[in-house]
Amino acid sequence: MSSPTFHNPVNKVEKHKLLGLDHLRAFAIVYVLLFHYQMFGHPTWENKIGGFGWTGVDLFFVLSGFLISGQLFDAIAKGKTISVKEFFAKRFFRIIPPYLVVLTLYATLPFLREREHMAALWRYLTFTLNFGLDLHQTGTFTHAWSLCVEEQFYLIVPLAFWGFNYFKIGKKAVYLLSVLFVGGFVIRHLGWTHGIQPHLSSDNWGALWNMFIYYPTYNRLDGLLIGVSIAGMYTFYPHIKAQANRYSNLLMLAGIITLIAAYFACTPQASYATTVWGFPLISLGYGLVVAAIVCPAGIFYNLKSKITSQLATLSYGIYLVHKLMIHLTQNLLEKAGLDKNSNLMMLCCIMSSIAGALVLRYAIEKPSLKLRDKVLQHWKNKKVEVLAEAGV
Secondary structure, three states: OOOOOOOOOHHHHHHHHHHHHHHHHHHHHHHHHHHHHOOOOOOOOHHHHHOOHHHHHHHHHHHHHHHHHHHHHHHHHOOOOOOHHHHHHHHHHHHHHHHHHHHHHHHHOHHHOOOOOOOOHHHHHOOOOOOOOOOOOOOOOOOHHHHHHHHHHHHHHHHHHHHHHHOOOHHHHHHHHHHHHHHHHHHHHHHHHHHHHHHOOOOOHHHHHHHHHHOOHHHOOHHHHHHHHHHHHHHHOHHHHHHHHHOHHHHHHHHHHHHHHHHHHOOOOOOHHHHHHHHHHHHHHHHHHHHHHOOOOOOOOOOOOHHHHHHHHHHHHHHHHHHHHHHHHHHHHHHOOOOOOOHHHHHHHHHHHHHHHHHHHHHHHHHHHHHHHHHHHHHHHHHHHHHHHOOO
């Protein structure tokens, strides 16, 4: 994916920038995996490490907002027309084929399910699982909720950018971002007051918190909006970009400190503090880290790692299959006499999740991306032919 660049040779910048973002993708997927591993047999120490891992999803949201809007901002800055058809085609071939394969496995092979019940199939197919998701009723493939948030974002954002460009709204779009960000505080406060507070004495109020606060898209826009904001500032305000580069290491430190503060503010997770202040605080912390890590002056800019690079490449596949693979691995190895709460079992589950992602990568993702390139090239050739016939 392309994104806003600094004034360096493009190839060099993109190569190094992706190095930094790969570190973050790798961290995010490992953190999410550690968090979800707590719902299976696990060593006791893992609770301390993985307890805050639910925020890895927020990091993915910031990255998505930054990268996707960065492409669109870059096109606008260069005076290019945003091709909505091309945008949707790229997202479709990247996301849908692997997702449908995993969904088919869940739907047709019940022994692979980590919990007893799936939601109605149409909820997964329409990417609306995150609305009204009750963990007492649905326990299988529930982590697809975050993919629903991203798909809804992918549906709206290019149309919004096209509208801003068409009506020449330009930099005034920042007001909409501000309204959405501030509106999130109000909506979450109302959600807590009317949806959670009356049920605090109930045994299942935690599940209600997930359903009414944690999963719905309108409560989880902070990370996406912060990612969009960073991309916009770096594209249209060079002086901000230059200052961020100059103080990138301090920016990184500020992000880490913010995340530490968010950890204390969001413990326990299902609380009023998390509901109203926690999500934006976490997103801000990760946003500062993202803003710093793409700066050439940053300490991570030149750091190469084959491990994080591979994990980043496999992150989508790992996200899709990790619960399935953990469930399957623990069932098989426990029958063979391995303690499901042992460190060795955890290592085996992590390796099996990576193995499952590798299969998905080479059997589904890469062929799908090759088909995408053929389709895009075909459209490009057709456009050239039409222009040639028109004498342009």
